[in-house]
Amino acid sequence: MPHDIPSSRRDTILARLSAGQPVRSGALAEEFGLSEDAIRRDLRSLAAEGLCRRVYGGALPVVEGATPMTERVGEDVQRKHALADAALQFLEPSSFVFLDNGSSNLALVEKLPPYLNLTIATSSITIAAALQQRDDIDLLMVGGVIDRMVGGAVDGTATEAILRLNIDLCVLGACPLSVEGGVSAYDPADATFKRALTARSRSTIALATSDKLGRRAPHRVCAVDALTHIVVEHDADADSVHDLTEAGATLTRADRQALRGQC
Numbered sequence: 001m002p003h004d005i006p007s008s009r010r011d012t013i014l015a016r017l018s019a020g021q022p023v024r025s026g027a028l029a030e031e032f033g034l035s036e037d038a039i040r041r042d043l044r045s046l047a048a049e050g051l052c053r054r055v056y057g058g059a060l061p062v063v064e065g066a067t068p069m070t071e072r073v074g075e076d077v078q079r080k081h082a083l084a085d086a087a088l089q090f091l092e093p094s095s096f097v098f099l100d101n102g103s104s105n106l107a108l109v110e111k112l113p114p115y116l117n118l119t120i121a122t123s124s125i126t127i128a129a130a131l132q133q134r135d136d137i138d139l140l141m142v143g144g145v146i147d148r149m150v151g152g153a154v155d156g157t158a159t160e161a162i163l164r165l166n167i168d169l170c171v172l173g174a175c176p177l178s179v180e181g182g183v184s185a186y187d188p189a190d191a192t193f194k195r196a197l198t199a200r201s202r203s204t205i206a207l208a209t210s211d212k213l214g215r216r217a218p219h220r221v222c223a224v225d226a227l228t229h230i231v232v233e234h235d236a237d238a239d240s241v242h243d244l245t246e247a248g249a250t251l252t253r254a255d256r257q258a259l260r261g262q263c
Contacts, residue, residue, distance in 0.1 A: 003045040013042065017052050017061045020176050020215025024058040060186060060218070079233055080107035082254040083207040086231045087171065089252075090205055091116055095168040098197060099127050101152040101190075102173025104207040106130060112137070121165065123193075124152035147187070154193035162196040170201035172221075177208055177230065178240075179247040181216025182223045191219035203228040213240035224249040 005013075009032055016023055025043065029036045043059045046052045052059040084107040091097060093116050099105045101124040109130045112118075121140035122128050131139045142161045144153030150173075152158075172194060175183045183206065185191040198204050198221065210233045224230070225248030232241065234256040241251060 003041050005042050005045060009042065010046075013046065014051060017046075017059070020061055020178070020181075020217065022055075022058055022060050022218050023052075026057070028058075061215075077107065079209060079254075080104045080207070081111060083209070083231050083233065084108040084111040086252055086254040087205060087207055088113070090169060090203070090229060091118065092168065093117055095119075096121070096166070098122065098162075098165070098167045098170045098201065099124065100171060100173035100194065100197060101127070101150045101154070102207075103151075104174050104209065105171055108171060108207065121167070122152070123154065123158045126151055147189070150187060150190055154187070154190045156189075159189075159193050159196045162193065162200055165200050167197070167201040168203065170197045170204045172197065172204060172206040172227075174209060174212055175206060175221065176212050176215035176217045177206065177224060177244065178214050178216045179224060179243050181220065183221040183227065184217035185219045185221055186217040188219050191217075191221050194221040198222050198226060205229040205231060207231045208236075209233060210236050213237055213244070223247075 013023055025036045025039045028039045043052060043054055047054045047059065050062060053062055080103060083104055087108055088111060096119045099108065099120055099122045106127055109127055114136050117136060119138040119140065120131055121142055123142040123144065125146060128139060128141050131137055142153060142158050144155040144158035146152060147154055175185055177183055185194060204227050206227055208230055213236060224244055227249060229250050229252050230244065231252045231254065234254045236253065245251060
């Protein structure tokens, strides 16, 4: 039989998931004065509706991090290209750049002009496949076990390789960004990999689609002010932009005209 969740409890749980927050069975049970079994039934019901992803001890939001890279590359392509256009200013000729796994970074590859003479490292098989067509770019592929959700290698082998590099600029893959949660990731190995990237990079930027702002995931990478720049969409939420700026982050907005030019 379907499990009916009282509307007030359902709304509370869904509001937290929609804000990018994980929910814990024990904490919810205490909050609502119920048994953990009752909360687990709630979460199973919501997961069956596709509204959350069940994990041990609770549930996570259903977001990009739970969607395979092969599906993400076709989503919001024009908006990602507008972000990429805004990020080109941070690429210095003849520099060593690391492109993290992510569909926004693939959009950046598609926008790269032919005169920068970059050396680009990546652990993303999709990004590497796009770059190997370019005679003007030296490509370094960081190996390891491929995580199909992430779209590349983020395991211990890949992380160890990162620690041997001196990177001029790292472009992080799309991560949840909030003042409270900082830059975060849903996968612990991905978070560890990203922490290594930021530690070995002189500058770090992130291309953030609007659905990433004001959200957090379980595994923290760094504070938002540890990023050199955050590139956001032209219509990014004003409150989120204000909060990030107040926390010390430097933001650059994508150009609305760049988006229109692709329509």
